[in-house]
Amino acid sequence: xxxxKECIAEAFEDAQIIATEEQINxxxxxxxxxxxxxxMAHGYDCIPNPIKIEKDEEVxxxxxxxxxxxxxxxxxxxxxxxxxxxxxxxxxxxxxDVIYGRALxx
Numbered sequence: 001x002x003x004x005k006e007c008i009a010e011a012f013e014d015a016q017i018i019a020t021e022e023q024i025n026x027x028x029x030x031x032x033x034x035x036x037x038x039x040m041a042h043g044y045d046c047i048p049n050p051i052k053i054e055k056d057e058e059v060x061x062x063x064x065x066x067x068x069x070x071x072x073x074x075x076x077x078x079x080x081x082x083x084x085x086x087x088x089x090x091x092x093x094x095x096x097d098v099i100y101g102r103a104l105x106x
Contacts, residue, residue: 004029005025007031080098081100084101
């Protein structure tokens with residue numbers, strides 16, 4: 001059975017309103033349409049989803065953390081390059097090991 005038709009039929013019966021099947025269908029159709037448009041009519045569709053906001057904030061936080069870590073790694077690589085007198089591109093970090101110069105096979 002259709003939810004809205006049953007709601008309207010029960011409401012009419014409770015209020016002792018006698019209505020034809022067509023009248024119940026018409027009122028049910030209006031109630032269903034009103035329900036579907038309720039959030040838009042009251043601006044709820046414009047309210048940001050808190051889960052999406054939280055996810056977006058977490059993505060921004062993680063991107064900032066990645067940039068920070070990349071900066072630390074670059075400073076570390078530059079320090080090794082300066083101490084070993086090799087170009088920065090000849091210094092890399094693999095699995096926690098620092099490899100530079102000839103060990104890279106260049």
